[in-house]
Amino acid sequence: MGKLWVKGFGVFFILALLSCKENTNKKEIAKILPVDSLLQIRYQKILDYPVDSVSIPRSFDPKINKIFKVAPKDWTSGFYPGNLWQLYKLTENEAFKSKARDVTAYIEKEKFNYGTHDMGFKIYSSFGEGFEVTKNEHYENVIIESAGTLATRFNETVGSIRSWDFNKDIWEYPVIIDNMMNLELLFEATKISGDSAFHKIAVQHANTTLINHFRDNNSSFHVIAYDTISGNVIDKVTHQGYNDSSSWARGQAWGIYGFTMCYRYTNNPVYLEQAEKSAEFYLKHKNLPDDGIPFWDFDDPSLPNALKDVSAATVVASALVELASFTNKSLYSDYSKLVLRTLKSNEYILSPEIEAPFILKHSTGNWPKKDEMDVSINYADFYFLELMLRLENSKHKKTP
Secondary structure: OOOOOOOOHHHHHHHHHHHOOOOOOHHHHHHHOOHHHHHHHHHHHHHHOOOOOOOEEEEEEOOOOEEEEEOOOOOOOOHHHHHHHHHHHHHOOHHHHHHHHHHHHHHHHHHHOOOOOOHHHHHHHHHHHHHHHHOOHHHHHHHHHHHHHHHOOEEOOOOEEOOOOOOOOOOOEEEEHHHHHHHHHHHHHHHHHOOHHHHHHHHHHHHHHHHHOEOOOOOEOOEEEEOOOOOOEEEEEOOOOOOOOOOEHHHHHHHHHHHHHHHHHHOOHHHHHHHHHHHHHHHOOOOOOOOOOOEOEOOOOOOOOOOEOHHHHHHHHHHHHHHHHHHOOHHHHHHHHHHHHHHOOOOOEOOOOOOOOOOEOOEOOEOOOOEOOOEEEHHHHHHHHHHHHHHHHHOOOOOO
8 A cells, every 4th residue: 555654845845835924825725735635734633632641632623623632431532542553554654653552551441441331442443453553462451351341231131231321210221323333342352362252242232233223224223221120122212313213324334334343253144134234224315415424314304404424424434345345245335435535625624724633524423412513523533544444455355
């Protein structure tokens, strides 16, 4: 792969031009910059951003020019170090690896956080990416220990890993579609340790999700509430979608990615079938815009004036590169390439003058709470970088 080095005279010249105070229209300069130059500038800002153990960048709101930072306990904390690891893969610039190693260390204490299901998001996005690059034995141990922590949230009667601990007066045992993403940590822990218990829990959770989380049209419910005595479903609701019966775009994305990933580890055809059915709902939906970037919820009544969600697009596009490798169906890779073309533009890449450690604009975090509305979010960048890596790798081998 061509190295996207974040250095050299060209980038230096651009940055110097942007910093010039005399008769410099920065927005006009941004419009004429090649996309690769814009990306390199954004990568450099990710690298240069000062981070400590309580100030990991999560999102950037351009409306108020503010970067929102979190501590390692936040579910998004692993994506910033994950972005650094992926940027090292893209560029082979040792500076990214060095900083990734430093920031990843901040996340380690989360391996014993028993109060969250988001171990995969936090640990596998950081230590998992780091292990792929370094083969560091300590990273292996953190992955196994974190999987053990996550496994304590599994309930055999329900057959799933508990998602949230809040709202206990409303949901006795809530399981969200997002939780499919955390199964990768368990599957990898079995690969590393040889302990099949992690794999079995992941499979049981996937099987329970397969039965209960999907509507007849293969759209996904967000939250399934269970009874821990009988294991039966009590309610099917939303927490981040427009309403209980709507199709929240990022929830659909988690399902597509999650079941594609489960097929990778199990070769179980029912997982592949669900991934394809979920993808078909998404790709053929009448409300999916021509540029491939979905509105935050397919059923928002304000369409087409609703906010878009770039993070949903990057999750799906990355997943479909892998799904294409399993099925040899070009419609999946076609969508992935469409999203990449759309996002590699001034419309979606942050302007070079913006001092924030992010790449993409126009993600929607939590619409019902009006939180992170039309912003840059670290996980959108994470799956964007993964999309680029997977598309490049798919040119050389069948499975990303």
